[in-house]
Amino acid sequence: MKRNAFYSLLLGASMLTMSAQQAKATIKFTEYNLPNGLHVILQEDHSTPIVAVSVMYHVGSKNEDPQRTGFAHFFEHLLFEGSDNIKRGEYMKFIQAAGGQLNANTTQDRTFYFEILPSNQLEMALWMESERMLHAKIDDIGVETQRKVVKEEKKQSYDNRPYGQLINVIFENAYTTYPYKWSPIGKEQYIDQATLGEFMNFYKTFYVPNNAVLVISGDFTEEQAKNLIAKYYGDIPKGTMAIPRPTVVEPEQKAEKRVNFYDNVQLPAVIVAYHTPKQGTDDYYAIQLLTQLLSQGKSSRFEKEIVDKQQKAVQAAAFDLGNEAPGLNIMLGIANVGIKAADLEQSMLAEIEKVKKDGITEEEYIKLQNQAESDFISQNQKDIGVATNLATYYTFQGDANLINTELDRYKKVTKEDIKRVANKYLTKENRLVVYYLPKSEENKGKDTGTPKASTKAPVTTDKAAPKKK
Incomplete structure (x- = not known):
């Protein structure tokens, strides 16, 4: 047993070294600003005759009026309607x-x-993309068309899907002040109530060059790209309206919150959500590794203990939302047949307590670092992955070169750091517990004493791709 453990550690160390050598390949890029404020990042890669062109606008659901939620997601659809020079649906x-x-x-x-x-x-x-930025077709026809599309998306993907309202239930109850209280899908009644003038105002405020980053990755030359960018983007005027950003701060949670939610599902689900730091902070990286420990892969603690050994869940997972503002670490388990939500919750919390008390082994630590490096490298294997990461790093942290250096932040995380953040953030006072229960249990007198959430809460998503026009 000792010899096998030694060989396992040796192999892990070898893989770590090989992966580190691969990760040293620097992604070279050029970045500059146009006079209108558009930030441009160019990354040449002639390995395949493919190019990825992307534009990231610094606007999401947190920038919306609370009485007009769903605008950012609605515009994701609306800006495929066409432009002054591109026919509708083209x-x-x-x-x-x-x-x-x-x-x-x-x-x-x-x-x-x-x-x-x-x-x-x-x-x-x-x-x-320049047409989308300058000449988007925002008229009554397009707005009415996309109102129907968004409603249908909500109905098919969320209202009629098992556990479809889960994300919305979590955010509505986890946040009291910060505008993460709602998710991008928003509430359809607000989209119905909004006027064409309100949509135009949203467009002129947020979809402007000084609120965007343009990234090109792939097979092109820098001179070629710069000439084309000057041709199509140089004359786009800078936005003149103030770009609103949330200034409120979510207050520290000081007591556990528990919610029962009833929906058309067959098996109970348990969600445990903890408030965690925003992306880019030191503790954020430690929590990312902690999350991997609990749920990434068949050998993760949740999978081995709760799914395989105890057979209390058909699925158990954890993920940390790397938001621009402080986000959530969400742990989810779907109970096995005959298992009560309370029993599943107990097993999930037991795994967390093990980390808080005993920390992690050296073998687990090496595995986590291997996973982090593998994930980091694989994200940058394709041009669109590079473009996405460059845009994200620049937009949220003002440093596109994190595409080359962020891995070092994971490497700095120690075993002790993982244990420390578990004790700091994964506390009873800092958590929301949701029992997502079958409607058949609602009137059986089995209430555990937790407050009931409305079964008619709107469904949301934190990522919603547009329906093809």
């Missing part, structure tokens, strides 16, 4: 005819559009 046709693909997604913090095309179609992608 975005997809242009890209598909050129052998490419495009999509978009919205989070609480930003909206991201991208195209992946053969490199000889770079100019077309840049033209199309």
Whole structure:
């Protein structure tokens, strides 16, 4: 047993060294600003004749009026309607005819559009994104069309999907002040109530060059890209309206909150959510590794103990939301047949307590570092991954070069750090516990004493790609 453990550690150390050598390959890029405030990042990679063009706007659901939630996600759809020079519904046709693909997604913090095309179609992608930025078609026809699309998306993807309201229930109850209280899908009644003038105002406020970063990654030359960017973006005027940013601070949670939520599901689910630091902080990286320990892969603690050994859950997972502002560490378990929510919760909390009391082993630590390096490297294997990371690092931390250096922050995390953050953040006073229960249990007199959440709460998502137009 000791010899096998030694060989395991030796192999892990070897893999760590090999992975570190791979990670040393520097991603070279150029960045600059246009006079109108548009930030540009160019990353040449001639390994394949493909180019990724992306624009990230620094606007998400947290920038919305609380009485107009869902605007950022709605615009993710609306800006595919066309422009003064692109006919309605032609975005997809242009890209598909050129052998490419495009999509978009919205989070609480930003909206991201991208195209992946053969490199000889770079100019077309840049033209199309400039049209979206300057000449988007925002009229009654487009607004009414996308109102229907968004409602249908909500119905199919969330209202009629098992556990579809889970994310919304979590955020509505975890936050009291900060505008993470709602998720990007928003409330459809606000989209219905909004006027065309309100949509135009939102567009002119947020979808401007000084609130965006343009990233090109792939097979092109810097001179070629700069000339095209000057051609299509140089004359776009800088936005003149103030860009609102949340200034409120979520107060520290000082007592456990418990909620029962009833929905059309067959098996109970247990969610335990803890408030955690924003991305980029030292503790954020330690919590990321802690989350991996609990739920990444078949050998994770949740999987081995709760799913395989105890068979209390058919699925158990944990993930940390790396938000621009302090976010949440969310742990989720779906109970096995015949297992009560309280029993599953007990097992989940027991695994957390083990880390808080005993920490982690050297073998686990090496594995976590290997996973972090593997994930970091794999994210940058494709042009769109590079483009996404460059845009994200610049938008939220003002440092695109984190694409080369962020891995060092994971390496600085020690075993002791992982134990420390578990004790600091994963506390009873700092958590929300949600029992997501079958409706059949609602009237059985089995209430555990926790307050009931409305079964009609709106469904939300933290990422929602647009329906193809």
